[in-house]
Amino acid sequence: MELNLMVAGFGGQGVMMIGKLLSQAICDSTDYHVTFYPSYGAQQRGGTANCYVVAADDAVGSPKPSIVDQLIVMNDVSMVKFSPNVKSGGIIFTNSSLVKSGAGREDVTIVPIPVTEIAMELGSLKVLNIVMLGAYIGYTNLIDEDLVLDCILRLLGKKPEFIELNKTAFAKGLAEGRKAKAAHT
Amino acid sequence: MKKVFMKGCEAIAEAAVRAGARFYAGYPITPQNEIPEYMSRRMPQVGGVFLQGESEIASVTMVYGAGAGGTRAMTSSSSVGISLKSEGISYCAGARVPMVYVNMQRGGPGVGTIQAAQQDYFQATRASGNGGFKMIVLAPATVQEAVDMTYRAFDLAERDRNPVLILGDGVLGTIMEPVVLPEMKSDEEVAALKQKNRDWAIVGHSREEKRGFIDPGYWSTDMQEAHCVSLNEMYERWQREDVQVEELYLEDAELVFVAYGTSARIAKSALKLLRAEGHRVGMIRPLTVSPFPAASFDKIDYARCKCVLDIEMSIPAQMIYDVELALRERCAVETCLRSGGNLIERDDVVKKAHEILKGGVER
Amino acid sequence: MNAVYTRTKTLNGNLLGFCPGCMHGTVFKLIGEVLEELNIDGRTACILGIGCCGLAQEVVSYDLATAPHGRACAVASGLKRSNPDTVVFTYQGDGDLASIGLAETLHAANRGENITTIFINNGIYGMTGGQMAPTTLVGMKATTAPDGRDPGLHGYPLHMCEILNQLTAPVYLERVSCNNPANVRKTKNAIRKAFQNQLDGKGYSMVEVVTSCPTNWGLSPEKSLQFLEDNMLREFPLGVLRDR
Numbered sequence: 001m002e003l004n005l006m007v008a009g010f011g012g013q014g015v016m017m018i019g020k021l022l023s024q025a026i027c028d029s030t031d032y033h034v035t036f037y038p039s040y041g042a043q044q045r046g047g048t049a050n051c052y053v054v055a056a057d058d059a060v061g062s063p064k065p066s067i068v069d070q071l072i073v074m075n076d077v078s079m080v081k082f083s084p085n086v087k088s089g090g091i092i093f094t095n096s097s098l099v100k101s102g103a104g105r106e107d108v109t110i111v112p113i114p115v116t117e118i119a120m121e122l123g124s125l126k127v128l129n130i131v132m133l134g135a136y137i138g139y140t141n142l143i144d145e146d147l148v149l150d151c152i153l154r155l156l157g158k159k160p161e162f163i164e165l166n167k168t169a170f171a172k173g174l175a176e177g178r179k180a181k182a183a184h185t
Numbered sequence: 186m187k188k189v190f191m192k193g194c195e196a197i198a199e200a201a202v203r204a205g206a207r208f209y210a211g212y213p214i215t216p217q218n219e220i221p222e223y224m225s226r227r228m229p230q231v232g233g234v235f236l237q238g239e240s241e242i243a244s245v246t247m248v249y250g251a252g253a254g255g256t257r258a259m260t261s262s263s264s265v266g267i268s269l270k271s272e273g274i275s276y277c278a279g280a281r282v283p284m285v286y287v288n289m290q291r292g293g294p295g296v297g298t299i300q301a302a303q304q305d306y307f308q309a310t311r312a313s314g315n316g317g318f319k320m321i322v323l324a325p326a327t328v329q330e331a332v333d334m335t336y337r338a339f340d341l342a343e344r345d346r347n348p349v350l351i352l353g354d355g356v357l358g359t360i361m362e363p364v365v366l367p368e369m370k371s372d373e374e375v376a377a378l379k380q381k382n383r384d385w386a387i388v389g390h391s392r393e394e395k396r397g398f399i400d401p402g403y404w405s406t407d408m409q410e411a412h413c414v415s416l417n418e419m420y421e422r423w424q425r426e427d428v429q430v431e432e433l434y435l436e437d438a439e440l441v442f443v444a445y446g447t448s449a450r451i452a453k454s455a456l457k458l459l460r461a462e463g464h465r466v467g468m469i470r471p472l473t474v475s476p477f478p479a480a481s482f483d484k485i486d487y488a489r490c491k492c493v494l495d496i497e498m499s500i501p502a503q504m505i506y507d508v509e510l511a512l513r514e515r516c517a518v519e520t521c522l523r524s525g526g527n528l529i530e531r532d533d534v535v536k537k538a539h540e541i542l543k544g545g546v547e548r
Numbered sequence: 549m550n551a552v553y554t555r556t557k558t559l560n561g562n563l564l565g566f567c568p569g570c571m572h573g574t575v576f577k578l579i580g581e582v583l584e585e586l587n588i589d590g591r592t593a594c595i596l597g598i599g600c601c602g603l604a605q606e607v608v609s610y611d612l613a614t615a616p617h618g619r620a621c622a623v624a625s626g627l628k629r630s631n632p633d634t635v636v637f638t639y640q641g642d643g644d645l646a647s648i649g650l651a652e653t654l655h656a657a658n659r660g661e662n663i664t665t666i667f668i669n670n671g672i673y674g675m676t677g678g679q680m681a682p683t684t685l686v687g688m689k690a691t692t693a694p695d696g697r698d699p700g701l702h703g704y705p706l707h708m709c710e711i712l713n714q715l716t717a718p719v720y721l722e723r724v725s726c727n728n729p730a731n732v733r734k735t736k737n738a739i740r741k742a743f744q745n746q747l748d749g750k751g752y753s754m755v756e757v758v759t760s761c762p763t764n765w766g767l768s769p770e771k772s773l774q775f776l777e778d779n780m781l782r783e784f785p786l787g788v789l790r791d792r
Contacts, residue, residue, distance in 0.1 A: 059454075210626060272616050387634075
């Protein structure tokens with residue numbers, strides 16, 4: 001197995017948490033080597049944010065590969081900027097509520113998930129990253145969904161209302177991801 | 186062994202605590218802020234001391250004071266902050282005060298960039314302060330190595346009564362990786378370690394005892410010279426006994442990579458691709474950049490080897506001087522470099538290797 | 549015969565290298581007497597600044613470390629925090645404490661470090677040979693102020709007790725001198741109090757001792773005393789600034 005994933009979006013969209021949760025789940029449930037790299041800059045808020053998850057059977061080389069297999073983009077700017085970095089045959093998961101640009105290329109699969117709208121329907125924009133993580137797992141089936149959910153509940157909101165909200169958001173995303181996968185096969 | 190998923194900076198801090206560090210002082214600078222932040226939470230839990238100094242200078246000097254009292258002590262910073270610490274580091278080396286410090290390198294010179302670079306190699310291996318002292322400099326490439334090296338660094342520092350440097354970079358400090366943490370030393374073990382230092386530490390000795398005396402200098406030129414001579418004997422002993430290195434495929438290599446830290450992990454992934462393509466590429470990865478693994482270069486078969494490729498995130502290349510000294514002109518040296526906070530790309534290394542192996546390198 | 553006065557055992561008999569008329573020797577004697585009287589010399593560590601005070605390294609019997617120039621209070625902070633049972637004091641001159649080490653001094657005082665600082669203020673750099681100090685008086689000549697300290701160029705003398713008195717944490721700040729026997733006795737009392745505060749865990753104490761430097765002032769020891777009384781004490785008035 002070899003995974004090179006980049007997640008990009010606005011600061012505040014929980015971009016880093018998608019990468020962190022996914023890599024934590026890989027660490028907890030598999031023997032893969034996994035590296036999570038949250039790119040950092042000088043800006044504290046309001047800027048763009050991105051991170052990388054690299055996992056492999058063998059030692060991880062660059063934690064920040066210039067070409068990735070998969071890309072999750074949460075806003076339009078990131079789609080324009082980073083879609084050229086996806087290798088041929090790769091997958092781009094987009095927050096279709098905000099991403100209106102296309103990849104401008106035919107050799108990648110686009111998986112559009114309206115996560116901002118879904119999160120708003122669920123009553124909190126805060127969970128849009130959990131919806132996306134659910135969709136990613138639903139589509140890729142990379143690791144067991146229960147293990148990912150376990151990570152979410154362990155690392156995020158300890159308050160009962162957050163637990164329920166995160167569970168619902170993850171389940172909703174999961175269903176959307178599976179639906180998209182079914183449509184592609 | 187149970188693995189945990191930890192950020193490089195935090196894993197280093199935890200390894201230090203487990204090794205018995207009970208004093209940490211530091212000053213905020215990116216990309217190592219998670220070390221002081223972690224220590225501020227962790228030290229009080231183990232009866233240790235965390236102090237945020239008013240500057241890097243004060244922080245390293247606090248460590249000098251704590252170390253002079255026999256406590257396992259640590260500081261950390263990044264590049265431009267390390268420059269400020271050089272005064273205190275030189276004092277520790279001169280006065281034989283053990284201490285461990287971390288440099289999570291960023292771009293330079295000056296304030297540079299906050300992203301990862303390897304621009305402080307000269308500083309780390311040649312002149313971490315005035316006076317021409319040397320240190321054991323450990324260069325981890327993964328979070329696990331960073332943890333293991335930090336744990337060991339305190340033993341080395343105490344054995345030699347000398348500073349030990351963990352030379353990382355912004356990537357190592359920032360990434361999260363699975364790691365198996367070393368055993369936590371018990372309170373009794375930590376107390377015993379401190380007690381072992383009591384003879385020389387300035388904890389207060391009665392008039393009947395030999396007093397503790399921490400002196401970074403001498404009034405007598407002959408005494409200072411004798412001190413330098415004895416330090417030099419220690420440096421030479423390191424060269425014989427403390428070199429650590431990873432060597433890959435040196436026996437059949439037509440091209441040998443030399444890289445440390447983050448550059449090395451990327452170079453190694455390039456090596457794997459190239460070997461899979463059938464290219465005979467080897468690698469020397471210094472785990473100690475000081476003492477430098479010069480002897481590894483004697484294991485290369487120069488009848489086969491066309492070239493050594495020095496791979497660093499530094500422009501100009503810095504480690505290349507150690508490489509050239511070790512090579513003694515037995516084959517050509519080429520470089521693959523990035524700088525300014527940009528990482529080495531695996532594909533750039535692969536491309537450069539292809540050029541060299543085809544013989545098409547432009548000088 | 550009954551001995552009514554002996555040299556403090558904390559001075560080991562090695563020759564003091566200080567110039568005639570210098571007051572470093574007096575202050576080290578007073579510190580030693582206080583440490584003995586409080587019975588703490590066996591658990592005391594001195595953090596020496598850089599400068600003439602370094603000449604005391606080989607003369608005192610108690611534990612000692614030399615700090616980087618100006619950083620004595622940071623060294624003391626690190627030592628005291630990790631060895632709370634050790635009595636820790638810094639001994640620093642004016643260039644050390646008030647110029648290159650101003651930040652370390654202020655911040656240690658501001659953290660209320662439970663240490664004792666003995667600050668020797670003679671208004672000049674001694675060991676390096678008479679350069680201007682942060683406490684050099686206006687108009688006073690120095691090798692780097694050949695026409696005398698010019699406020700337009702160099703600013704004014706720093707008053708460290710008064711500056712530290714702006715902070716909340718310090719518990720004891722007193723300025724004393726050793727220019728006559730009465731003041732020597734007051735200096736000893738101040739030093740005792742500054743150590744007692746530490747033993748009581750009260751926090752940061754500083755005793756500033758206004759002293760002379762005949763060699764670099766270019767005056768005889770006797771004339772130095774006169775200069776001290778006429779000029780230094782006018783700029784740096786003696787007294788307790790804080791005692792909590």
